[in-house]
Amino acid sequence: MPTPPCLHEIFKTAYGAVYQCNRYNCYFVEFAGGISPFKVADFKALKRQVDAIDVSEMAQDTSRASDVYVLMPARSERCFVLGLADVVRFQELLHGAKAMITLNSLLHECLHAPVLA
Template identity: 35%
Template structure:
């Protein structure tokens, strides 16, 4: 299986497998496999976490969030810093995917 690096940070990475039509997310001590639909759901679930609200809560509650994605096998239990780092990883990943799409589109448009 050949994996192509999509985006990495010092805290994790996202890799694409063309042969399996999926993405592998290496973060928070585990590697999870996602199809594109579930990767979008993961992005939405992580992006909707309000880090500021968590930090402003009283000290009585834990500073963790559980990210569970319906119809996907994996879930995450993340600290506030992990949430920030995960958002960075996913933002970079989707930026690179969009950039790749734009480049592919422009190259093929010029070839026609």
């Protein structure tokens, strides 16, 4: 899927991508066959929600209910129905995106820091 010109790729895996849109001050998360916009605070909340999923408990639980995790992010029309592998892939995607956002922020601070004489 070609990305619109206003979207800049932050991080990408074989299973999804996170894009930044400066025009609307939000992130677009492409995962599990769809793409969804998230304001910065909502993206952070999504990452916290996904990080809070206990993968080891999900893997060890033998009940049918543990096969899937339904995630309904706040202020989003999207609902994620994730199997165990999807949870791991989503965690990897959001962790990588967060790392790149942090790195970009540090680089911006270094490059735009006032020079002291």
